[in-house]
Amino acid sequence: MARALSHFTGKSSLPSLSKSNHSRPSSLSCYRPMMITMMAQSQPYWASIESDIEVHLKNAIHVRPPVTVFKPMHCLVFAAPKTKASALCVAACELVGGDRDRAMDAASAIHLMHAAAYTHEHLPLTDRPISKPMIHHTYGPNIELLTGDGIVPFGFELLARSVDPAQKNSGRILRVIIEITRAIGSLGVVDGRYTEIRGTQSNGEELRDEDTWMEHVCKKKVGEMHACGAACGAILGGGSEEEIEKLRKYGLHVGMIQGMMMMVNGLGRKEEREMEVVERLKVLALKELESFDAKKVDLISSLVESNLCNV
Amino acid sequence: MARALSHFTGKSSLPSLSKSNHSRPSSLSCYRPMMITMMAQSQPYWASIESDIEVHLKNAIHVRPPVTVFKPMHCLVFAAPKTKASALCVAACELVGGDRDRAMDAASAIHLMHAAAYTHEHLPLTDRPISKPMIHHTYGPNIELLTGDGIVPFGFELLARSVDPAQKNSGRILRVIIEITRAIGSLGVVDGRYTEIRGTQSNGEELRDEDTWMEHVCKKKVGEMHACGAACGAILGGGSEEEIEKLRKYGLHVGMIQGMMMMVNGLGRKEEREMEVVERLKVLALKELESFDAKKVDLISSLVESNLCNV
Numbered sequence: 001m002a003r004a005l006s007h008f009t010g011k012s013s014l015p016s017l018s019k020s021n022h023s024r025p026s027s028l029s030c031y032r033p034m035m036i037t038m039m040a041q042s043q044p045y046w047a048s049i050e051s052d053i054e055v056h057l058k059n060a061i062h063v064r065p066p067v068t069v070f071k072p073m074h075c076l077v078f079a080a081p082k083t084k085a086s087a088l089c090v091a092a093c094e095l096v097g098g099d100r101d102r103a104m105d106a107a108s109a110i111h112l113m114h115a116a117a118y119t120h121e122h123l124p125l126t127d128r129p130i131s132k133p134m135i136h137h138t139y140g141p142n143i144e145l146l147t148g149d150g151i152v153p154f155g156f157e158l159l160a161r162s163v164d165p166a167q168k169n170s171g172r173i174l175r176v177i178i179e180i181t182r183a184i185g186s187l188g189v190v191d192g193r194y195t196e197i198r199g200t201q202s203n204g205e206e207l208r209d210e211d212t213w214m215e216h217v218c219k220k221k222v223g224e225m226h227a228c229g230a231a232c233g234a235i236l237g238g239g240s241e242e243e244i245e246k247l248r249k250y251g252l253h254v255g256m257i258q259g260m261m262m263m264v265n266g267l268g269r270k271e272e273r274e275m276e277v278v279e280r281l282k283v284l285a286l287k288e289l290e291s292f293d294a295k296k297v298d299l300i301s302s303l304v305e306s307n308l309c310n311v
Numbered sequence: 312m313a314r315a316l317s318h319f320t321g322k323s324s325l326p327s328l329s330k331s332n333h334s335r336p337s338s339l340s341c342y343r344p345m346m347i348t349m350m351a352q353s354q355p356y357w358a359s360i361e362s363d364i365e366v367h368l369k370n371a372i373h374v375r376p377p378v379t380v381f382k383p384m385h386c387l388v389f390a391a392p393k394t395k396a397s398a399l400c401v402a403a404c405e406l407v408g409g410d411r412d413r414a415m416d417a418a419s420a421i422h423l424m425h426a427a428a429y430t431h432e433h434l435p436l437t438d439r440p441i442s443k444p445m446i447h448h449t450y451g452p453n454i455e456l457l458t459g460d461g462i463v464p465f466g467f468e469l470l471a472r473s474v475d476p477a478q479k480n481s482g483r484i485l486r487v488i489i490e491i492t493r494a495i496g497s498l499g500v501v502d503g504r505y506t507e508i509r510g511t512q513s514n515g516e517e518l519r520d521e522d523t524w525m526e527h528v529c530k531k532k533v534g535e536m537h538a539c540g541a542a543c544g545a546i547l548g549g550g551s552e553e554e555i556e557k558l559r560k561y562g563l564h565v566g567m568i569q570g571m572m573m574m575v576n577g578l579g580r581k582e583e584r585e586m587e588v589v590e591r592l593k594v595l596a597l598k599e600l601e602s603f604d605a606k607k608v609d610l611i612s613s614l615v616e617s618n619l620c621n622v
Contacts, residue, residue, distance in 0.1 A: 069497045069505060120460055123436065125452040141436040145456075146505050149431055149498035152460075156467050159493035160485045174471045177488070181468035186380045186461035194380060194457050263391040 035213035042302035049087045053111060054078075056104045060158060072139045072147045073154075084258060084303065085222075085229035085251070091300045092230040094248045095292060098237025105162035105230045106176050112155035113184045113198045114225065119148040121193060155180075169236075176232045183228035188289075192220025218259030219252070226255025253285035254303055353613035360398045360411075364422060365389075367415045371469060382398025383450045383458045384465075391426035395569060395614065396533075396540035396562070397589075402611045403541040404559045406603060409548025416473035417487050417543045423466035423493045425536065430459040432504060480547075487543045494539035529570030530563070537566025557599045564596035567616055 061077055063070045086107040093103035123141050139147070157176055163170050182188055199213045230251030234244040257278050264274055282304045294304050317332035372388055374381045397418040434452050450458070470488055474481050493499055510524045541562030545555040568589050575585055591617045600608045 066498075066502065068509075069502055073497055092567075117460070121458060123456065125339065125434065125456060141509055143505065144429060145434065145436060146501050146508075146515065147497075148460075149428070149463075149495075150501040152463055153492035153496035157489055160488040160492065163482075163485055167482050170485055171474075171478050173485065174474055174481055177471040178468055181464035181471065184460075185464035185468065187377075188383055190457050190461040191377065191380055194454065197453055197457075198379075 017292075034172065042299050043193075045091075045299045046084075046087055048182050049090045049107075050082060052100065052104065053086050053090070053107050057108045057111060060108060061154070069150070072143050073150060076144065077112060077115045077120050077151060080111075080118040082116045083111060083225065083229075083257065085114065085225040086111045087229075087250055088226055088254065088300075088303070089229040089233035089236075091303075092233030092251070093237035094233075095247070095296055095300050096234050096237040096239030096243050098233075098239075102236045103233045105158050105237055106180075107229070109155035109159045109180060110225070110229050110232070112151050112158070113180060113189075116148040116151040116155075117184065117189050117193070119144050119151070123148075133247070152184075158251050165267050175235055179228050179232050179235070184223050188224050188228075189221055192222075192224075195220065207305050214263065218263065223252045223255035223258030223264070226258065227252035243292070246291065250285050250288040250300075253281045253288070257281045257285070257304065335510070353448040353610050354369030356402075356610045357395075357398055357614070360401045360418075361393060363411065363415065364397050364401070364418050368419045368422060369418060370500050372465070380461070383454050384461060387430050387447065387455065387458050388423060388426045388462060391422075391429040394422060394425045394540075396425065396534065396536040396566065397422040398540075399537055399562055399565065399611075399614070400544040400547075401542040402614075403550075403562070404548035406542075406558070406607055406611050407545050407548040407550035407554050409544075409550075413547045414502075414544045416548055417491075418501050418540070420470045420491060421536070421540050421543070423462050423469070424491060424500075427459040428495065428500050428504070430434075430455050430462070434459075463495075479537035486546055490539050490543050490546070494535050499535050499539075500532055501527050503533075506531065525574065529567050529574065533570030533573070534563045534566035537569065540562035541565075554603070557602065561596050561599040561611075564592045568592045568596070568615065 037234065055078060061074050063074050089107040089110055090100055090103045094100060114305055156177060159180070160175060163173050184190070195213065196217045199217065227248045228251070231244050231248040234247040239247065260274065260278055260281075285304045286301055289301050317528065318578050331464040352551065372381065372385050374385050400418040400421055401411055401414045405411060434456055467488060470484060470491070495501070506524065507528045510528065538559045539562070542555050545558040571585065571589055572594075596615045597612055602611050
């Protein structure tokens, strides 16, 4: 595992973590003492976002006829663990000055995509690695496959329907649809799951480099979903192109941290080197927020330190 | 099977097939002799549409790095049998006066959704009915599940990217996205596949009525996809609301015929009663085209009689 993380200190698709980057920049050196207070202040903020997304989703997928279709959908959407990619969408929207309501459909759609992927990831297939933990299959694999297939178009419908009557935001909605298709598609989450499967099956020559494998899986399965969430929130909130790209990078680093913490927790141990890499990712994440209004940035920046990140 | 079709002559969610409807309306009585010529004339038309869609799709999904992702996608997209729902999208666009190019992304997206559903329908799952024929699994179920998951967002991306630079058609594109999400989603194809599985497993009390079961499966799996294809083509071609709804109904009837013919061919026999019901659906389909320009309607209307419909 320690070896698996060593690439973060060398060449990588992530921004260079050279020695000069490793030390906290002076403008960020005050974050550590501030964080204790910020974390306490920010927890109700993240909780309120997650609560709002849950209410929004429950209204969108209330169980109605045909119950045989909507009950499994309702159950499987809420059975999936929450992803901070959804909450980040709302927080990014608010950071650039948008109302929370503007990002609610996109945040819900991101959770739906995550829930569909989670459901399909746990289907019992004949060539599924034995070590992959299975969820409790209440409805049976056939229904879970179909429900996953139904959740994805529902997410896109939710987004497409969120255009205002005057269609002034149609360009933004279409852009968000493209962002989400790329994050969940063949070059996004699907690629990450594919690489993960091939790595765990250990039959690919090119997968012998564990460092590359782990970076790729973390980036595609978790990092880019968070990058997408933050970028979509900034787009819908009316952020500038610069703000959108800074928040996309912030989301990528936060998602990478979360992906690595999930892997670390899955292994049941924390090594000094792994935590050092996480610390460096936190510095990079916070650096992306430097140009935003300091008064507004506290809430969103708390995600890199809080336990919320370490699910 | 004969009993399974009897509902088409009684109460049904389809338009009433009462006695007065059963006899061909005078305005349609000339269709039969005309059809022999029309079918011969129209086959190159449908072939040219299908060829154009294939070229468009091949350009969109050319095999590129990572080959491990795009090669299975390319193979599985073209391994799925063609659906006339895609061709109908282009034909409907042209009927209402739109250029073929306008409908090409939507027609391709419809084929992609169909290919993803076809791939997932043939996955070997532990509770899959034994009688369900399996496709040749070149890549293994895991990769086929993932590829199906990747094809759907790619279809939506293709659509969302088809907005013209001035974004004048963004409203139409968003409407088409909603049409497609509904056709493939939990109240569309997924519902049809779910009902089919429950029917073949024969353990649901409410599924004892074979008539309802067969109608529902045909309508959801095939009929509504064709209805969606025709409606999307009319939307993109600039058709009026009346034209869109007439073409939607035309597509539904054509799709129902195709679904029934697929079931009949699957059973390996044709019964007089089944063919009688198909004939009545043809009459209903053609009736929806009566108000269109007679000079333009020949090509699209040929679909109800030609062998193209009886795949």
